Amino acid sequence: MKKIFFITALGIGSACFAQVDSLNNSLAKKPLRGNSTNDSVVIFKTKIDDYKFWTENSKVSVVDTTLSIKNYYNQNFTKQDLFGKMIFPNSGSVVMDLEMQDKPFTISMLPFGKKYNYYGVDDVRYFDVKTPYTEFVYEAGVKEGNFLSTTFSHNFNSRVNYTLHYRGLNSEGRFKNEGNKNNSFVISSNYKSKNERLKIQAHWAAQNFQTQENGGVQDIYDFIEKDDRRLTNVRNIKVNLQNARSEFDARRIHLTGTYGILKRINEADSSVYHPIQLKNTLSYEKQKMRFEQGSSEFYTSPVIPGILKDKKYATNFSNITTAGFQWTDRLKFEAGFKFQNVSTYVDDSYNKLVTNFVGIPDKWTENLVGAVANLDFDWNEKVKLRANGELLQGGKYSGLYNLDAVVDITPVKGYTLTAGVLAQSNIPSLNLLYNQSFYTDFTYYNNFSKENTQKIYGILNFEKINTSIEAAVYNIDNYVFVNADYKPEQLNDNISYFKFKFINHLRFWNKFNLVSTLQYQNVTNNEEYMPLPDLLLRETLYWQGKVFDGKAELQIGLNGTYFSKYNAFQYFPINGEMMMQNGDQIQEIGDFPIIDAFLNFKVQNMRFYIRGEHLNSAFGKPTYFSAPGVPYRGFKFQLGLKWNIFT
Numbered sequence: 001m002k003k004i005f006f007i008t009a010l011g012i013g014s015a016c017f018a019q020v021d022s023l024n025n026s027l028a029k030k031p032l033r034g035n036s037t038n039d040s041v042v043i044f045k046t047k048i049d050d051y052k053f054w055t056e057n058s059k060v061s062v063v064d065t066t067l068s069i070k071n072y073y074n075q076n077f078t079k080q081d082l083f084g085k086m087i088f089p090n091s092g093s094v095v096m097d098l099e100m101q102d103k104p105f106t107i108s109m110l111p112f113g114k115k116y117n118y119y120g121v122d123d124v125r126y127f128d129v130k131t132p133y134t135e136f137v138y139e140a141g142v143k144e145g146n147f148l149s150t151t152f153s154h155n156f157n158s159r160v161n162y163t164l165h166y167r168g169l170n171s172e173g174r175f176k177n178e179g180n181k182n183n184s185f186v187i188s189s190n191y192k193s194k195n196e197r198l199k200i201q202a203h204w205a206a207q208n209f210q211t212q213e214n215g216g217v218q219d220i221y222d223f224i225e226k227d228d229r230r231l232t233n234v235r236n237i238k239v240n241l242q243n244a245r246s247e248f249d250a251r252r253i254h255l256t257g258t259y260g261i262l263k264r265i266n267e268a269d270s271s272v273y274h275p276i277q278l279k280n281t282l283s284y285e286k287q288k289m290r291f292e293q294g295s296s297e298f299y300t301s302p303v304i305p306g307i308l309k310d311k312k313y314a315t316n317f318s319n320i321t322t323a324g325f326q327w328t329d330r331l332k333f334e335a336g337f338k339f340q341n342v343s344t345y346v347d348d349s350y351n352k353l354v355t356n357f358v359g360i361p362d363k364w365t366e367n368l369v370g371a372v373a374n375l376d377f378d379w380n381e382k383v384k385l386r387a388n389g390e391l392l393q394g395g396k397y398s399g400l401y402n403l404d405a406v407v408d409i410t411p412v413k414g415y416t417l418t419a420g421v422l423a424q425s426n427i428p429s430l431n432l433l434y435n436q437s438f439y440t441d442f443t444y445y446n447n448f449s450k451e452n453t454q455k456i457y458g459i460l461n462f463e464k465i466n467t468s469i470e471a472a473v474y475n476i477d478n479y480v481f482v483n484a485d486y487k488p489e490q491l492n493d494n495i496s497y498f499k500f501k502f503i504n505h506l507r508f509w510n511k512f513n514l515v516s517t518l519q520y521q522n523v524t525n526n527e528e529y530m531p532l533p534d535l536l537l538r539e540t541l542y543w544q545g546k547v548f549d550g551k552a553e554l555q556i557g558l559n560g561t562y563f564s565k566y567n568a569f570q571y572f573p574i575n576g577e578m579m580m581q582n583g584d585q586i587q588e589i590g591d592f593p594i595i596d597a598f599l600n601f602k603v604q605n606m607r608f609y610i611r612g613e614h615l616n617s618a619f620g621k622p623t624y625f626s627a628p629g630v631p632y633r634g635f636k637f638q639l640g641l642k643w644n645i646f647t
Contacts, residue, residue: 003411010504025120046646050130053153056122056256063193065644067602068555069515069540071504074610075640077139077147077169081461083517083538086563089628089633090173092144092180093211094538096578098533098563100474100497100523102422102455105390105402107366109314109430111285111576114209115171116250117182121254121283124203125192127153134645140638141171145179153215162189174633176239177214183207188401190439194246195263196272197210202255209248213291213573215298216629217238223631224621234631243294245574258324266329275618277324279334289431290622291574299574301441301486305406310574311438314344315429320372336391340368359443366427368394384408397450401425414463416575422455433460435575442484442574448490452477458460458525466505473498479550481529482572497532511555515540517641528580533563544597555600565591570628578627587628594624594632 051063064071073081077091084099089569091178095116110118127133146169153163169182188203215225218238222231231237261276292309322336370392377385387405394400406420427433428448437443457472474497483489499521506514519536542557565588571577580588597612617624617634624632 003474010118012233027225035344040342040434045204046130046519051128051133051202051646052275053125054123058122065605066598067544067555067607069513069542069555070445070601071607071642072424072598072609075642079137080116083202083561084519084536086626087629090178090180091139091145091171092169092182093145093173093178093582094627096568098536099499099519100532101452103424103426105424105426107316107340107427107430109289109344111431111579113246113571113573113576113621116208117184117209118250119184119185119186119205121208121252122171123516124164124186124188124205124254125151125165126188126201126203127156128190128312129153130162132647134643136643138641142636143172143308143635144285145169145171146546147171159192159194160189162187173236173364175176175214175217175237175631176235177242177244179212182507188200197260197274198257200257202253205250205252205254205315207250211246213241213244213246215244215535216571217413217626217631220629220631224623226622236382240629241293241573243640244299244573245292246288246576247288247290248576249288250285252277252283254281254283256281256445259279262503273326273329275326277326279322279324279336281320282318284317285315288312289576291437296439299439301439302442304438307438310441312344312436314526315342317341323371333374335371335373338368338370338372338392340392342366342368342430344434346436358440358443360436360443363451364394364430364445366394368392368397368400370400382410396429398449399425400427418459420457424453428490431575432480432526439574439576444488446488447597448488466507468502472513479529482575482577484580484582486572486574486579491526491529493526495523497521497530499524502513513540513542513544528567531569533566535562535564537562551603553602555598557598559598560593562593562621563590566590571630581628587625589625589628592624605644605646607642609638609642610639611640612639617620
């Protein structure tokens with residue numbers, strides 16, 4: 001908490017200092033004409049387009065200060081829309097996937113339980129701002145604690161920017177032993193030369209996520225029948241792990257530089273571009289994963305005497321060198337070479353005692369070399385194509401590839417068809433290939449084959465009627481999962497999946513809105529290895545309009561979500577992954593709605609989010625669970641804030 005308040009004070013102080021500095025600079029530029037009647041003051045005005053940001057692989061966007069339903073959906077600790085997801089009861093904890101998720105083409109030890117707290121390379125923002133910019137995002141924690149995300153960005157001049165970002169969470173939770181402490185600190189910067197021939201952007205990221213692991217409740221009926229069993233305070237419900245803790249830590253440095261050759265003027269907007277560009281991207285990340293337990297009271301696996309701590313590491317170094325070619329503003333092509341070194345290991349004598357005891361190596365490593373390419377082709381205003389690909393060869397794994405291509409077709413204004421294909425062959429998660437544990441049954445060194453994924457999808461957007469329809473088909477070969485015996489296993493068959501998604505935003509009676517999201521999905525082959533609910537629903541009914549003579553904007557309504565009952569995977573805290581349930585103790589979850597009431601309002605550039613979450617938990621028996629053995633929380637009053645400061 002001290003870190004959160006320190007960063008908050010630092011951000012506010014920086015904003016105030018920048019405001020004074022900006023004022024002084026403006027006064028310094030004021031023309032002085034003595035007592036002349038022509039004396040004047042130069043006024044420098046900024047507009048929202050002067051505050052831009054982008055990520056490693058995205059185009060430039062403008063800071064969004066609107067009070068929209070999309071921003072309401074994203075107001076949570078993940079900063080993402082939670083449709084198709086089910087969060088654990090405490091903020092900052094595990095987020096269950098209720099639909100198939102595309103996996104990034106990376107090789108990492110990041111466990112499932114931490115992935116929604118983690119900043120990847122393409123999650124880091126680079127800014128270009130006319131004046132100093134500060135952003136605060138706040139959410140109250142569960143029972144005690146807070147979530148705060150703050151960003152401060154400043155341009156030294158039109159060519160150099162630096163940005164400081166901190167995200168901290170400390171939430172105690174309502175159930176026993178489920179506290180979370182997450183901290184992320186990112187420094188990013190970008191530079192361009194006066195003639196824009198040389199461009200450099202870089203970031204350094206430090207992330208640490210600590211979780212008290214309770215392994216779920218011992219008896220689910222202590223929760224379902226809590227009133228009858230006099231356990232109305234859920235903190236008195238017994239949990240499986242009393243004093244266990246997991247930790248994931250990551251440090252990354254990332255640098256990209258481009259150098260342009262020749263010079264051309266874009267006829268469309270008179271901007272400068274270079275038809276030939278040389279580019280190099282260097283990245284290094286070190287990850288650490290830890291699990292410790294005060295006593296081995298729950299799992300039946302034999303334990304190595306005197307050791308109740310696990311620790312392992314992973315490193316990932318990559319270098320990509322490419323040459324890019326641009327013909328006008330409609331065609332861009334980039335191709336080059338990539339080298340990558342990946343390893344996971346234990347490196348101190350304390351942990352080597354574990355590996356020596358069970359007889360597995362203390363290190364796994366792989367070197368990969370290959371080619372990369374990107375294509376960006378705007379045939380005209382109606383047809384646009386984007387594609388990127390990689391092909392890598394290694395010692396243990398050869399023929400790794402990733403092809404991601406999408407085409408946008410707009411036959412008539414207001415109607416767009418997006419069609420795409422994803423083909424991927426990658427090394428399974430390092431967390432499932434290699435693990436050392438003081439539990440001998442949970443130590444493994446696997447020689448799995450590549451996981452292969454194929455996806456075909458299409459999206460129809462009807463802008464005039466605010467409707468979109470999406471369909472997708474997946475096929476996955478050599479899928480790796482954790483079986484009911486707590487061991488990673490590779491499926492010698494394929495998993496087939498399809499989904500159909502419908503979204504409509506209906507406006508009626510001038511200021512009333514109804515946003516409907518419906519998704520039907522089905523795993524048509526080997527469903528037991530990837531269980532998902534067949535039906536997902538979300539309905540949001542709200543009124544939005546100006547109040548107080550237009551000085552404020554109000555958004556008030558109800559939000560309801562639902563997913564059908566299914567035999568979900570359960571959470572395995574030893575390695576932070578999801579696993580199959582034991583066949584003798586199957587618990588289905590789902591088939592319960594979650595209804596929230598919200599009142600959001602905006603004053604200038606400050607947005608307040610006030611929610612009453614899970615109103616319907618007061619009615620009927622509490623049969624709502626986030627995962628097998630993990631009850632969801634009941635009613636919660638939630639306060640959130642997002643404040644954009646332009647100084």
